[in-house]
Amino acid sequence: MLKLFIAILFSATCLAEGGSIIKKTEYGTLYKFPANPAAGYNFDYLLYYPAKLKLSRAVHILVETNNTGRLSDSIAVHEIAAINQASESGVGNYTAEKLGLPFLVPIFPRPAKEPLLYTHALDRDSFLQKNRLDLQLIAMINHARLQLADKGYVVKQKIFITGFSASGTFANRFSMLHPEMVQAVAAGGINAMVILPKDKLSGKKLQYPLGTADIKNVTGKKVDLKEYIEVPKMLYMGEKDDNDAAAFDDAYSIQERELIYSLMGKGLTERWQFMRKIYEEEGVAGEFITYTGIGHGTDLKINDALAEFFKKHWD
Template sequence: MVEHAQDRLTDQGYPVADGIMLNGFSASGNFVDRFTMLHPDRVLSVTAGGLNGMAILPLEEAEGHTLPYHVGIADVAELTDEPVDLDALDEVNQFLYMGAEDNNDTIPYSDAWTDDELRQIALEVYGDDMIEERFPRCQEAYQEAGVEAQFRVYEDAGHTPQPAIDDVVAFHRRSLEGKDVSEFGQTIRATPEFELTPKNPTVGDTVELNASSSTGGTSDITNYLWEFGTGDTAVGETVTYTYEDAGEQLITLTVILENGSEREFTDRVTVTETDDVSAEDEKDNDETDTDSVVNHTEDDETGIEGEIDVDSEADNTTGDETGMDDETNDVSDDDGSPGFGVVGALAGLGGVGYLLKHGLLDNTE
């Protein structure tokens, strides 16, 4: 039909483009939607409304089901000898719309669904509610397939194209002019998401989880439920949580919509250990010399000059030999923890005057 019309117009001297523009509503909306799926290379733009919330899905499988035509495209190659060209479909400007109050559903009628098995697959894949479940599922399927299309729901509208007429005309005009048409679409499916601060937490950090960027699509979000992967839960748009153990955790956000449905989003967070090694511990560990000489020229506070030679046996001497009492000398335990290294470190930092001042050396002569 299209080719015949193009030939007739060409013969009469009218300029005719190769691509066609399609528009339909209700049953004719289903027709132009399916035609576009089967012949995307022939279509420049398509507007289809009143689709019972069930645009044909550009998928071969979903929800554990193989999707035959006209729910999906699994058997299109078998029916037409050619598979659906998703790249060509992505090039078509598509505008698919519904009225928020549209209740014209074909599922219950056998004249539209002659195959009970296909009808059951449709219900399990699309869902029951045309606006809250089916149409958002269509948008999700298009995104899964990497095919761009503009979806829209008109508030306070039933099964009628009237509120969309101006948009339909403008959509085809912009398509003909080669202009962007993304402004005609909206996000109609609930999209839960959250931001984690800090993004790379350590044990003991207070983590903030903010879900304010989540959208309810055609409904409003009434509640936010959180699971942190530890068995703990919380409620609220923005919450905080502190992980007590290191490791990888899955955080799940569930948004409850006003229409009673739910949507989940799960993300992964890796909690790392805190750095327990203090700077002083690192200095102590660096004191590994067994023979050391601490040179001190003059201490402003004590006026003492001299040199202290410390050999490797220093930490084994008694209080009598060093002039230090037993309590001060006992700086090394049997478990091998630092002995004279502590005194050596103090001497290195403050000199002999530091040791004298703090009573660590009794013999000043």
């Protein structure tokens, strides 16, 4: 009898292809889907259905990649952080609940045994991996779209993507690699660094993630700069933010750091203004916003601005 009860309970909390409810509150329901290499992704992902998600309106999937904030060889550590990010905290969860958007968070690793592999920021070492995380994320998005459609939701083809700190950096870089997929992108706390829509700067080659010089050679796909330029972008940082990933070897190599400091600026404020200038010169759509009185974090004002940004670019 107990086995039968367990079997019934399990089947009642499952979706197609193994998705299961792992958390449910008055604010929404969180599903976990297992890794599916046949479908193109090797790690589990989470899909959050906020209570405000309705069948009556076509929606964009909102994506925010996980950012554990530390190294660990235990995927369970990254899963716990991702569950919290998807269902309780972070810029993505706030926006999803306020606007009624389905919210996808992958459970990507950040291994301690490979400390220079900064997967959560999609750094160069991650970009050069055979099983690239940006492609696995696309496979997760495609799978999630099927799950939503199976429940009767109408899902738009393009996604919203957001993030803060490492996940913000991932969002910015993903939008350059796959602009045709992105309806709008909001990236904050990104160390006064955006990927530049240029192959060279002052005669120096800008390889990924500083620029676009070698993206086609690595991916086999030419960067669609015209598409990237037109993607609406909200790029922001706090006035008091002194968190500079450029100073650390896991985020940038020595060669990348030298180019950043010599060509773009060593101070965050100086570099942020430089990035704004380059984007303006290249005609890139987007706002560079500096929030006064804020360090490396967000507050209600910023979270509300993010929600309004995505609401503005819904259609």
